[in-house]
Amino acid sequence: MEELTFTPEIKPPSTKKDPKRWLKDNLFSNWYNTLLTLLAIVLLYFLFKGVYTWVFTQAKWEVIPPNLRKLSVGKFPKDQLWRVGQVIYVLAVLMGLSAGIWKGLNQQITSAVACVGAVIALLPIQVNTSLREAAIIATTLIAVSYVLGRDLQNLKRWVIIGWVLMFPWMMFMLHGFGENSISTILWGGLLLTLILAVVGIVACFPIGILLALGRRSQLPAIRWISIAYIEVVRGMPLVTILFMGSLMLPIFMPGDFRPDKVIRAMIVLTLFSAAYMAENVRGGLQAVPRGQYEAAQAVGLAYPQTMTFIVLPQALRSVIPTIVGQFIALFKDTSLVSIIALTEVLGTADEILGDPKWTGYQPELYVFIAVIYFIFTFAMSHVSQIVEAELGVGKH
Amino acid sequence: MKRFGFHTLIILLTFLMAAPLFADSHESILDKVKKRDKLVCGVHGGLPGFGFTTEDGKWSGFDTDFGRAIAAAVLGDADKVEFVPLDAAERFTALQSGEIDVLIRNTTWTLGRDTELNTDFAPPTFYDGQGFMVPKSLNLKSLEELDGATIGVTAGSTTELNLSDTMRTLGVKYNEVTYGDIDTLYSSYDAGRVDVVTSDKSQLVARRKDLKNPDDHVILDITISKEPLGPLTIHGDNKWNDVVSWVVYATFFAEEHKITQKNVKDYKTENPEIKRFLGESGDIGKKLGLSADWAKQIIMAVGNYGEIFERNLTPIGLPRGVNKPWTEGGLLYSMPFR
Numbered sequence: 001m002e003e004l005t006f007t008p009e010i011k012p013p014s015t016k017k018d019p020k021r022w023l024k025d026n027l028f029s030n031w032y033n034t035l036l037t038l039l040a041i042v043l044l045y046f047l048f049k050g051v052y053t054w055v056f057t058q059a060k061w062e063v064i065p066p067n068l069r070k071l072s073v074g075k076f077p078k079d080q081l082w083r084v085g086q087v088i089y090v091l092a093v094l095m096g097l098s099a100g101i102w103k104g105l106n107q108q109i110t111s112a113v114a115c116v117g118a119v120i121a122l123l124p125i126q127v128n129t130s131l132r133e134a135a136i137i138a139t140t141l142i143a144v145s146y147v148l149g150r151d152l153q154n155l156k157r158w159v160i161i162g163w164v165l166m167f168p169w170m171m172f173m174l175h176g177f178g179e180n181s182i183s184t185i186l187w188g189g190l191l192l193t194l195i196l197a198v199v200g201i202v203a204c205f206p207i208g209i210l211l212a213l214g215r216r217s218q219l220p221a222i223r224w225i226s227i228a229y230i231e232v233v234r235g236m237p238l239v240t241i242l243f244m245g246s247l248m249l250p251i252f253m254p255g256d257f258r259p260d261k262v263i264r265a266m267i268v269l270t271l272f273s274a275a276y277m278a279e280n281v282r283g284g285l286q287a288v289p290r291g292q293y294e295a296a297q298a299v300g301l302a303y304p305q306t307m308t309f310i311v312l313p314q315a316l317r318s319v320i321p322t323i324v325g326q327f328i329a330l331f332k333d334t335s336l337v338s339i340i341a342l343t344e345v346l347g348t349a350d351e352i353l354g355d356p357k358w359t360g361y362q363p364e365l366y367v368f369i370a371v372i373y374f375i376f377t378f379a380m381s382h383v384s385q386i387v388e389a390e391l392g393v394g395k396h
Numbered sequence: 397m398k399r400f401g402f403h404t405l406i407i408l409l410t411f412l413m414a415a416p417l418f419a420d421s422h423e424s425i426l427d428k429v430k431k432r433d434k435l436v437c438g439v440h441g442g443l444p445g446f447g448f449t450t451e452d453g454k455w456s457g458f459d460t461d462f463g464r465a466i467a468a469a470v471l472g473d474a475d476k477v478e479f480v481p482l483d484a485a486e487r488f489t490a491l492q493s494g495e496i497d498v499l500i501r502n503t504t505w506t507l508g509r510d511t512e513l514n515t516d517f518a519p520p521t522f523y524d525g526q527g528f529m530v531p532k533s534l535n536l537k538s539l540e541e542l543d544g545a546t547i548g549v550t551a552g553s554t555t556e557l558n559l560s561d562t563m564r565t566l567g568v569k570y571n572e573v574t575y576g577d578i579d580t581l582y583s584s585y586d587a588g589r590v591d592v593v594t595s596d597k598s599q600l601v602a603r604r605k606d607l608k609n610p611d612d613h614v615i616l617d618i619t620i621s622k623e624p625l626g627p628l629t630i631h632g633d634n635k636w637n638d639v640v641s642w643v644v645y646a647t648f649f650a651e652e653h654k655i656t657q658k659n660v661k662d663y664k665t666e667n668p669e670i671k672r673f674l675g676e677s678g679d680i681g682k683k684l685g686l687s688a689d690w691a692k693q694i695i696m697a698v699g700n701y702g703e704i705f706e707r708n709l710t711p712i713g714l715p716r717g718v719n720k721p722w723t724e725g726g727l728l729y730s731m732p733f734r
Contacts, residue, residue: 066451067451070452070453074453075449076453077453078452078453183478243486243489246486246495247486247489247490247493247495248493250493250494250495251492251493251494339485340486341441341480341486341490343441343481347441347481350441350442351442351448351449351481352442352449352451353579354440354442354443354444354447354448354449355442355448355449355450356444356445356448356602356711359606360606362579362583
């Protein structure tokens with residue numbers, strides 16, 4: 001039997017680095033890196049100092065609190081604000097219930113919304129009382145219905161029905177009827193931005209899928225119509241289509257028939273992003289290997305079944321990042337409706353600046369609005385990352 | 397199969413092309429407004445003094461007051477008006493497509509606009525003129541001294557054309573910087589990126605007070621253009637244009653005769669013209685297709701021209717200038733009410 005010789009055990013080099021070592025390795029490894037680091041520090045210092053002094057000493061934030069209502073709901077009549085409240089409360093209950101019943105993603109989204117509500121409720125600045133009130137009620141409703149939802153699994157179907165009915169109910173609630181109806185021209189601010197974005201996002205998705213499937217269809221009529229639609233819409237700027245929808249359409253329409261301006265903007269935004277959505281989805285469809293189609297056919301699935309159960313789930317999963325990118329772009333594109341005289345949140349800012357009392361406050365207002373946009377878009381991309389993680393995209 | 401798709405497309409297109417044929421209606425906008433019981437008026441969404449909304453969403457301004465005056469005359473209620481904020485680019489299309497009944501949005505009456513844009517003008521409500529604002533330190537007196545200066549203007553307005561016309565006549569060379577947006581123009585001027593800013597004097601006055609040091613800037617005593625700003629209606633609807641025109645004249649007339657919002661209710665007079673004006677005799681209301689007390693409604697709702705001016709434009713620092721009754725040496729001249 002041979003004698004085994006052991007080499008002395010060597011520990012692997014430590015992957016943990018003490019801060020000093022980290023600094024040396026990453027920032028001061030040689031003379032030019034040291035120089036670049038110092039330069040960057042100086043630049044950052046001046047940048048930070050500039051931003052800091054502007055935000056905390058120079059900026060005249062007093063423009064925000066009195067205009068907060070206008071920024072959130074536009075010219076919506078004060079005595080009718082309960083309508084917006086109703087919509088928010090029902091939404092809060094639905095979200096709470098969904099979070100309680102389905103857990104997972106619903107829970108995360110809902111808790112994020114609840115956090116925003118809580119922040120508004122506790123905001124240290126002088127806020128319009130009705131806004132604070134609404135935030136408190138909404139947050140409480142979310143919490144209560146979440147707790148209830150955990151024990152009420154049999155409510156599932158009703159909650160789904162609730163979500164489906166949410167949109168018509170919201171439109172009905174906000175618009176009202178008869179004598180007291182509120183013209184959509186009075187809708188504005190963040191309310192209008194969110195309505196347009198949500199409607200656009202929800203509606204463009206199925207249309208986009210249909211167009212993508214249509215473009216790959218074996219039937220020439222469907223294929224050519226899909227291609228023509230996609231290419232024509234993608235070949236025009238959104239501004240042009242908005243102009244067409246808002247100003248040209250009434251010229252073509254007979255007599256006094258005028259679809260509502262907000263509805264027209266919704267249609268335009270939906271149709272516009274559907275064309276882009278179609279191309280995103282088509283990209284996903286192309287990524288599904290042919291074998292999947294053939295396997296589906298081999299087990300005797302018809303076209304609709306093949307698509308719904310085999311192909312689309314795989315196709316959509318692989319294009320989540322682009323789809324979310326599209327949603328974010330759509331959310332920001334809603335700011336373009338201000339050129340057709342709909343005052344979404346950015347248009348509201350311009351309106352506020354027209355008041356002689358508030359001329360010259362544009363930096364503060366625009367920064368405030370940029371922050372609002374950032375909060376929403378960041379939340380959207382964050383949610384998409386959660387979805388990706390749950391579906392294991394990029395892993396298998 | 398292929399042919400089928402093409403044919404469908406052709407048929408669809410034919411239907412689209414034929415759609416305008418179904419459009420009709422030679423009904424006057426006056427009747428439409430009465431039927432709708434609401435006036436739709438295109439305005440500027442955010443022009444200090446002329447058209448803007450306050451924090452609680454109420455419309456306020458010189459232009460919007462004329463919109464309210466028309467609503468008061470036609471419908472007897474100044475609140476029955478819906479204001480549609482419009483961009484400079486879309487304002488005329490909005491009028492042509494019938495989206496709005498009347499456009500009162502700081503629009504200069506020019507021959508081109510009167511003839512080519514399918515619009516008719518009502519009498520100007522505000523006589524403006526293009527001027528120049530310069531830093532006081534430059535100590536400028538005449539335009540010739542602007543040789544080599546950088547001048548800021550807003551794009552897509554008559555301002556740009558007036559500037560180049562004037563400077564070419566004078567033989568002065570200058571650098572032009574065009575801005576798409578008014579706010580950027582004035583903040584650039586304030587930051588010293590342009591030496592001079594040129595625009596309608598009303599705007600210069602309104603914007604000067606928002607500069608860092610308003611007293612360091614002067615508006616030159618030079619006016620290079622005529623900018624009569626007034627309401628517009630669609631071309632060919634004379635009945636409606638008459639109504640809008642006489643609403644404007646009514647505010648002039650009331651100021652001439654010292655009829656104010658306060659005293660109009662029990663204004664006692666033997667002057668036959670004023671009696672006709674107030675609807676106590678004659679039938680001028682009927683001739684216009686309005687109620688007998690239409691003019692009274694206007695004055696009760698918004699006051700006479702002077703009151704409208706003082707409520708909206710005096711606070712932003714605009715002097716009356718030529719916007720005075722002709723009896724006081726101004727340009728406001730009401731046609732006779734008979």
